[in-house]
Amino acid sequence: MLQLKRSILVFMGLSIICGLIYPLGITAVSQAVFPRQSNASIVKNGDIVIGSQLIGQHYTRPEYFHGRPSAIDPPYDASNSTGSNLAPSNAKLLDQVKGRIELVRQENGLPLNRPIPADLVLTSASGLDPHISVDAATLQAPRIAGQRKISRSAVQEIVYQNTEKPFLGIWGSERVNVLQLNIALEQINVQQ
Amino acid sequence: MTTGNWFCLLLFPLILTILAYPIGVYMAKVFSGGKTFLTPIVAPVERFLYRLFTVDPNEDMPWKTYTLCLVLLNVIGIAVLFLLQLIQGWLPFNPQKFGAVRWDTALNTAISFGTNTNWQAYSGEQTMSYLTQMLGLTVQNFISAAIGIVAVIAVIRGFIRKSAAAIGNFWVDLTRCVLYVLLPLVVIMSFVLVSQGVVQTLSPSITAKTLEGKQQVIAVGPVASQVAIKQIGTNGGGFFNVNSAHPFENPTPLTDFLEVLGLLLIAAALPFTLGAMLKNRRQGFAIFAAMMILYLAGLGIFTWTEMRGSPLLEKAGVVSGMNMEGKEARFGVVNSVLFAQSTTVTSCGAVNSMHDSLLPLSGMVLLFNMAIGEVIFGGVGTGLIGMLSYAILTMFLAGLMIGRTPEFMGKKLELPEMVMVVVIIITPAILQLILSSVAVSTPAGIASLGNAGPHGLSEIIYAFASASGNNGSAFAGLNANTVFYNLTTSLAMLIGRFSTIIPALAIAGTLAGKKIVPASVATFPTASLLFTFMLIAVIIVVGALTFFPVFTLGPLLEHLLLAIGKTF
Numbered sequence: 001m002l003q004l005k006r007s008i009l010v011f012m013g014l015s016i017i018c019g020l021i022y023p024l025g026i027t028a029v030s031q032a033v034f035p036r037q038s039n040a041s042i043v044k045n046g047d048i049v050i051g052s053q054l055i056g057q058h059y060t061r062p063e064y065f066h067g068r069p070s071a072i073d074p075p076y077d078a079s080n081s082t083g084s085n086l087a088p089s090n091a092k093l094l095d096q097v098k099g100r101i102e103l104v105r106q107e108n109g110l111p112l113n114r115p116i117p118a119d120l121v122l123t124s125a126s127g128l129d130p131h132i133s134v135d136a137a138t139l140q141a142p143r144i145a146g147q148r149k150i151s152r153s154a155v156q157e158i159v160y161q162n163t164e165k166p167f168l169g170i171w172g173s174e175r176v177n178v179l180q181l182n183i184a185l186e187q188i189n190v191q192q
Numbered sequence: 193m194t195t196g197n198w199f200c201l202l203l204f205p206l207i208l209t210i211l212a213y214p215i216g217v218y219m220a221k222v223f224s225g226g227k228t229f230l231t232p233i234v235a236p237v238e239r240f241l242y243r244l245f246t247v248d249p250n251e252d253m254p255w256k257t258y259t260l261c262l263v264l265l266n267v268i269g270i271a272v273l274f275l276l277q278l279i280q281g282w283l284p285f286n287p288q289k290f291g292a293v294r295w296d297t298a299l300n301t302a303i304s305f306g307t308n309t310n311w312q313a314y315s316g317e318q319t320m321s322y323l324t325q326m327l328g329l330t331v332q333n334f335i336s337a338a339i340g341i342v343a344v345i346a347v348i349r350g351f352i353r354k355s356a357a358a359i360g361n362f363w364v365d366l367t368r369c370v371l372y373v374l375l376p377l378v379v380i381m382s383f384v385l386v387s388q389g390v391v392q393t394l395s396p397s398i399t400a401k402t403l404e405g406k407q408q409v410i411a412v413g414p415v416a417s418q419v420a421i422k423q424i425g426t427n428g429g430g431f432f433n434v435n436s437a438h439p440f441e442n443p444t445p446l447t448d449f450l451e452v453l454g455l456l457l458i459a460a461a462l463p464f465t466l467g468a469m470l471k472n473r474r475q476g477f478a479i480f481a482a483m484m485i486l487y488l489a490g491l492g493i494f495t496w497t498e499m500r501g502s503p504l505l506e507k508a509g510v511v512s513g514m515n516m517e518g519k520e521a522r523f524g525v526v527n528s529v530l531f532a533q534s535t536t537v538t539s540c541g542a543v544n545s546m547h548d549s550l551l552p553l554s555g556m557v558l559l560f561n562m563a564i565g566e567v568i569f570g571g572v573g574t575g576l577i578g579m580l581s582y583a584i585l586t587m588f589l590a591g592l593m594i595g596r597t598p599e600f601m602g603k604k605l606e607l608p609e610m611v612m613v614v615v616i617i618i619t620p621a622i623l624q625l626i627l628s629s630v631a632v633s634t635p636a637g638i639a640s641l642g643n644a645g646p647h648g649l650s651e652i653i654y655a656f657a658s659a660s661g662n663n664g665s666a667f668a669g670l671n672a673n674t675v676f677y678n679l680t681t682s683l684a685m686l687i688g689r690f691s692t693i694i695p696a697l698a699i700a701g702t703l704a705g706k707k708i709v710p711a712s713v714a715t716f717p718t719a720s721l722l723f724t725f726m727l728i729a730v731i732i733v734v735g736a737l738t739f740f741p742v743f744t745l746g747p748l749l750e751h752l753l754l755a756i757g758k759t760f
Contacts, residue, residue: 003257007264009245010363011272011335014370018334019327022375023417026382030392030416033383038392040412040440042400051400052410054389054439061404068521078410079397080318081434083518083546085669087647088502089750091759093517093549101509115509118516122505125437125528125546131521135511164522170200172445173524182403 043179050179052078056130057179062107063147064185065132065140067178068119069100072127084123097121108143131175134163150188158184193499197526201495204530205488208453208460209480215457216464216476222372223345223365224469234371241367252358255701258346259694261362262339269335270306274298276328277320286321287396288411293319300678305329307689308336308571310422310429310541310664311681313673317411317432322394329429330418337425337458338369340573343693344462347577348469350700351601354708359700373458374424381420381454389443392416415440423454426571428541428664436531436544437520448523448544452531455540459569462576470601474719479579482727486568490557491533497553498529503755518546529554532665536561539571541664548642548651548667552754555650555667556747562657564735565620571662574689577696579727581616584609584699586723586730590716600718602708609702612695619691621738624656627680628742631656636676642669645760646753650746655681660688 030038041053051057056067058076070076071084086093100121105114119129120136141155148155162180166172221228242249253261276283277298281291293301297314304311305328314320320329342365349359386392391412398410415431419441422429432438442448463483467476498515506513519528528545535542536558547558561568567578584600588610591598598605631637631652641648651667658665659681666672672681709715717723 003261004264006245006247006363007261007268010247010366011265011268013241013244014335015272015327015331018370018375018421019331022378023326023330023414026379026386026417027392027394027414030383030386034386037389038386038416039395040391040393040398040410041389041443042398049398049400051402051408052398052439054443055408055410056439057402057404057408058406059404064403076408078408080315080411081432081438082315083434083437083549083668085546085548085642085667086517087548087643087645087650087669087750087760088504088515088517088551089645089647089754089759090643094504094508094759097505097510098508113509115511118505118510118512118514119521121510122515122517122519124516125518125520125544126432126434126439128439129520129522130439133521166196167445167449170196170203171449172522172527175521179403186403 043183053177053179054130056128059178059182062143065137065144065178065181067132068129069121069123070127071123076128078128081126081128083125083127108139130177130179132178134159134174134176137176137181144185148185154188155185158188193526200526201491201530204452205484208456209484211453212457212460213464216461217468219373219461219465220468222368223465228372230372230376238367238371245363245367247361247363249361249364251361253361254357255346255359255697255704258359258362259697262343262693262697265335265366266306266339269332270302273305273328273332274302276324277301280321280324283321283323285323285326285394287394288321290319290321296675296678297673300682303682303685304664305332305427305429306336307662307685308340308425308427308539308574309659309662309685309689310427311659311666311672311685312429312664313678315433316430317413322413325418325431326414330421333418333421333425333427333429334370334374337421337427337572338366338374339693340571341369341373341458341462342366342573343696344573344576347580347696347700348466350703351603352469353704355706356704359697359704374421377424378417378420381424381450382416384450385416385419385447388447389440390416390419390447391440412440419451420454422542423451423540424458426455426459426538426540428535430542434543434546436542437546442544445522445527448527448531451542451544452534455538455542456534456569458572459538459575462573466576472601472719475601478719478724479583482724483568483579485724485728486731487533487537490537490561490568491530494533494554494557495526495529497551497557498525500551502551504757504759515549515551518549520544532558533561535665536663537566537568537570539566539574539662539664541658543665546668547654547665548669552647552650552747552750555654556743559650559654559657559743559747560735560739562661562663563621563624563739564731565617566661566663567731574662574692577692578616581613582731583718583727584613585617586727587716587718589730590726596714599709599715602711603703603706604709609699612699615695616692617734620660620688623660623684623687624653625742627656627660627684628653631680634676636674640671640674640677642671643760646746646750647760650750653742653746656684659684662688
């Protein structure tokens with residue numbers, strides 16, 4: 001009985017320390033020291049919340065960079081998160097990939113035998129991946145330049161300027177944030 | 193692979209070793225009651241808590257009392273977490289107004305977090321209130337991790353004590369583990385995570401109007417505090433459905449590095465704690481070496497299988513057939529592999545990629561890591577318990593070969609120890625094979641499959657390997673949120689957990705009662721390279737014999753069929 005009483009007391013004590021003081025304390029300090037990061041790294045246009053810098057968005061219009069396919073239904077619904085969980089041997093995966101490859105080639109006017117960067121036609125783990133590879137962005141540059149009537153080199157320049165490197169050059173992959181690219185595109189048009 | 197990738201794979205194990213050693217020695221000090229650099233700050237809090245808990249810090253417990261306290265605390269935790277999920281709708285910190293969790297899901301989740309499995313049948317951002325995440329899940333993340341750690345500390349005491357009746361004070365070990373080891377690490381980790389963009393707020397979801405004018409609802413919450421402990425405590429239960437693949441749980445390569453490091457750190461440090469407490473540091477290194485060699489071997493095979501890409505994707509027109517399905521662009525293939533390997537050798541189960549979409553042979557490496565009992569570093573505490581069990585088995589075999597009573601670290605190994613070791617090693621294996629065969633032969637088991645063909649079998653084996661090994665990662669195509677899977681995996685998690693910890697404490701009790709046999713010329717030196725390799729051999733033989741048949745029907749068959757272009 002003594003140990004039962006102790007287990008109840010210890011459980012309550014640790015619940016207060018680890019379940020209230022710890023998370024609420026971290027919240028209070030984070031809100032004070034890192035207000036932007038702890039509140040979802042929100043990107044605004046004036047007063048309108050466009051989205052979070054860390055969360056991908058669904059783009060279909062040809063004048064924007066397109067992100068990765070998302071397995072969430074509807075795509076990039078950030079109240080949820082999921083991958084496709086399709087196995088490499090799943091026929092559905094291959095059908096989807098073939099369809100996406102065809103679409104990418106068509107949208108960008110590419111020849112039928114042109115291999116496509118993997119990240120542009122395969123779904124991300126979260127369904128919310130904010131990034132694409134530099135290759136996947138470069139592939140879309142001519143289409144965007146044509147649509148926006150700006151030079152290809154201007155679009156390519158945006159890609160280079162927004163390229164994020166691996167941590168210390170070794171951890172992670174080189175990538176570009178699609179929302180950031182598209183905001184940069186909008187700014188070019190404003191300047192012109 | 194880029195040069196950066198090579199450096200990453202070569203440097204990371206080195207960094208891990210360099211950091212694990214001092215932390216291991218530090219933990220030895222903490223659990224021997226010695227002074228550490230944190231003592232001046234923490235000791236007053238510690239004393240205050242003992243008064244509050246009505247605990248006498250000088251009491252020493254026999255193994256049965258120690259076990260009783262451990263089980264009581266665990267059961268209370270599971271019961272409270274179960275209830276909390278059922279009544280969350282009436283409680284505060286619930287801005288999304290989530291109602292009660294379904295009973296079978298709530299039961300599964302309570303057992304899952306209480307046993308340090310953190311198998312998640314639910315989608316966090318759509319099911320759990322902020323209060324449940326903090327006061328329910330985060331608390332169990334601490335307690336279940338601490339329970340694992342103190343259990344192995346008790347076993348180590350079994351080896352160092354001579355003719356003793358007691359193995360330590362559970363309440364003191366637990367409190368010191370939380371105050372001196374877990375909290376300092378997770379507080380630092382939380383702040384670094386937040387600085388990189390991991391959210392930490394109590395506000396409700398955010399509604400955005402995207403560039404194309406669509407509405408996007410973005411789920412947020414007190415994420416960083418949960419992520420920090422789920423990595424450090426090898427729990428693995430994420431805030432969001434996709435765990436550390438979610439940009440709010442793991443936004444940058446730096447956070448990814450810290451999360452992989454965090455999930456391995458304590459488990460990798462514990463062999464050094466063993467060495468320091470035994471005052472035989474070479475022994476710690478010998479066990480650490482066995483773990484590291486197996487870790488690197490698996491990592492090498494895994495990187496090779498995954499980097500080869502999929503022949504079918506290449507044919508369809510994907511550059512080099514690179515398998516980016518279920519992987520995030522910021523991590524790429526190599527860092528997804530590193531995370532997946534690390535999370536399955538330990539019993540963490542956090543993921544930064546979707547394991548179901550890995551190539552078949554890669555999936556087999558993960559299955560092997562879990563199936564052998566997660567002893568390659570393993571869960572905090574439970575991993576070293578498993579490894580010491582294999583070590584005792586190794587010494588028993590060595591004893592048989594030369595016809596001597598086996599000894600390990602000065603203690604004679606006799607019938608009670610051997611029985612317990614066999615229970616620890618065999619139970620999870622039998623459990624996962626039996627439950628898998630139940631699942632494949634019942635309609636309820638088959639109905640949840642997300643993929644057909646041999647991969648479907650892999651999904652089921654993975655689920656039960658993960659549950660009975662208390663890992664918690666998943667081939668998530670399998671819809672596990674059904675009454676059938678919620679109940680069967682609950683059973684697997686409970687048996688898997690307690691068939692490791694209770695026999696381990698029993699071993700601690702019997703060993704503590706024995707005299708220490710002085711080493712003689714005939715003693716097999718266990719702080720040696722020979723021992724390390726014998727240990728590795730025993731692990732591979734036991735694992736291979738138990739699981740080779742089922743691996744042949746699952747991942748190996750899928751691999752061969754993939755090569756000839758067969759899909760399902």
